[in-house]
Amino acid sequence: MTLKPLRARDAIITLLALVACVPILARTSLNSPRTRAEATGFRETSRYSDVVAFIDSLRDRPLTFGSIGRTNEGREIPYIIASYPQVSTPEEARALKRPIVYVQANIHAGEVEGKEALLALVRDLSAAPRPGVLDSIVLIAVPIYNADGNERFASQSVNRSAQDGPELVGVRQNAQGLDLNRDYIKAEAPETRASLAMFNAWDPDVFVDLHTTDGSYHRYALTYAPPLHPSAPLGAYTRDSLLPILQSRMKARHSFETFDYGDFISEDTLSKGWATFDSRPRFGTNYYGLRGRISFLSEAFSHDPFEKRIASTYAFTREILSLVAERAVSILARNSAATQMGVSVAGRPPVALQSQMAAAPKLRPIAAEFLEKTGDTLRSAPGVRRGYRRSGRFQTVSMPVFDRFEPTLLQEAPSGYLISPSDTALVRMLQLHGITVESNFKVRRGRLLTFVLDSARREPRVFQRHNERRIFGRWVQKAFSEMNIPAGLFYVSTHQPRGLLVQYLLEPMSDDGFATWNFFDSQLKPGAVFSVSRVELIYNGIN
Structure with a gap:
């Protein structure tokens, strides 16, 4: 051969x-x-x-x-x-x-x-x-x-x-x-x-x-x-x-x-x-x-x-x-x-x-190790809790494996987001994440949506020097369907390599975005309007 x-x-x-x-x-x-x-x-x-x-x-x-x-x-x-x-x-x-x-x-x-x-x-x-x-x-x-x-x-x-x-x-x-x-x-x-x-x-x-x-x-x-x-x-x-x-x-x-x-x-x-x-x-x-x-x-x-x-x-x-x-x-x-x-x-x-966490489609076998009691309260070996030792004996049990997550709140992507000219700290954070932010946004035709706060929950326990926030509210479109979006604002397009991240960070109801980490706390009053707005731009008459 x-x-x-x-x-x-x-x-x-x-x-x-x-x-x-x-x-x-x-x-x-x-x-x-x-x-x-x-x-x-x-x-x-x-x-x-x-x-x-x-x-x-x-x-x-x-x-x-x-x-x-x-x-x-x-x-x-x-x-x-x-x-x-x-x-x-x-x-x-x-x-x-x-x-x-x-x-x-x-x-x-x-x-x-x-x-x-x-x-x-x-x-x-x-x-x-x-x-x-x-x-x-x-x-x-x-x-x-x-x-x-x-x-x-x-x-x-x-x-x-x-x-x-x-x-x-x-x-x-x-x-x-x-x-x-x-x-x-x-x-x-x-x-x-x-x-x-x-x-x-x-x-x-x-x-x-x-x-x-x-x-x-x-x-x-x-x-x-x-x-x-x-x-x-x-x-x-x-x-x-x-x-x-x-x-x-x-x-x-x-x-x-x-x-x-x-x-x-x-x-x-x-x-x-x-x-x-x-x-x-x-x-x-x-x-x-x-x-x-x-x-x-x-x-x-x-x-x-x-x-x-x-x-x-x-x-x-x-x-x-x-x-x-x-x-x-x-x-x-x-x-x-x-x-x-x-x-x-x-x-x-x-x-x-x-x-939320979800299970894989099929049960899978997993080998659990038995621990043996030692009869005293001393640690028998590093890495084992007091009064026990590892046995080297295993029991294999078929069980559900929760190894993935499924969405509970989905949001369509807008064309982008507008940020107030005064919110330079937020702009710097976006840039740290490798996200492009346009300054001196030029007047364009589109639809503008603002987020109206219904309620906010503050975690009582301090975690990583923060009291995390959960925000609840809704996006509301202006009474008129189209408008000239004013110039001078910061614009963050979602149509960029890290567009997914743009949306996740800026959406107020995201479970780990900037709102979670207190970036918008000064705006958390019932009925308040956020400084970040959603934009649906009109491209040659097409949304």
Whole structure:
């Protein structure tokens, strides 16, 4: 039998699959730099100085180094760009016509395995045989996003009590006391504003956020989620097409069981189901989905030992990169279609302003771990509550899996929104999100709708320095059907690449828009008219 030579692209894909199967520790040369975790037998995690030193040890390699910005306490937030050929600007990356993948770790600085795994992965990929994954993607790695939180080291029993090592870890919040993974809409932290600037400049095709979860005891070394907002254009594709492949490869190539992120609804009655977290875009992966791109949430299992958590995170991230490299043409085409959907004047589906959790169509088997009572009140092992120990025995139960959200309030997109000339703070916030705002709006013919407030509810509990708002009201059209819209206002078109985000942020009844975070509080009087108006422009006699 005569063997046909492999095409170049097929050869790269075959090599990617072979490299992904190699055990992680076998890839690390004795002469390669070692992370703090590796050097200490996985007893310790890296401090900020360790991360900087590790990155410095890679400077003789064809990598690009930089900072996305500074933390609240003035620390640089380092990034590494890995690609063949080497690139250093967004323009150079886009010229390669390949997916840009942005991987972020340590947003919660007690969840430290992503930091260690990402450093090791950049080291290994930059020394791997070619052709390889870096010939098909551009990787932007941000290993220590919450650098200030990382430096607030304390015992893991204090900072991450449900976690099995390492001995000392940082804290969840940044130096301002903010949870950075609840800050993507209001963007109050300098870290968030820096990452938004990177998103705007590089427009990554894929965003990966590395975490660790605790909660229910189960068989899965790692759980994952796509963007959960029901209006995310590529959420269903990520959930139904990409994640099943990753789940299969994690088991076949690395012997890691993985599953959709969630917890048992009831530990006492497992058959009630398994539920994911939240669809709102205050969370990074949900936010990035509303920007019309692919995103993955990675959650290592905190009850597993530190070394295993690093290994599962490393493997999952590596498999994402390989899959993106294999599906590069399809991913770029889908992202382009999502952008065009935002720009289009017609044919865009309505945006989900509010949503509720929903179950997948079929029951799925999930393996729950039994905990054994120890007979005393002492902690038998890190990551297990007092008086119990892990048994290694599992019960598999078929149950509903609530892994998605369905809309409860849909809103058709207007042509755009008008903003009062005095509301420059709102304009600056929109621009932070990469949204184009036109100044000195010229007179045009159209229909103008104003929002009339019926009621507003203020959450009594302070959350992230805010009392969140829920607003109820209605859009009211002027008595006359058409008018000349006055000049001098700010205009925000919904027909732009992030048009979905425009509508979600500015609609008063959105469940996580600017109104939620108190941007309109001064206007919350019954019967008050908002400073933001909906506009239906008339184009050559056509709405």
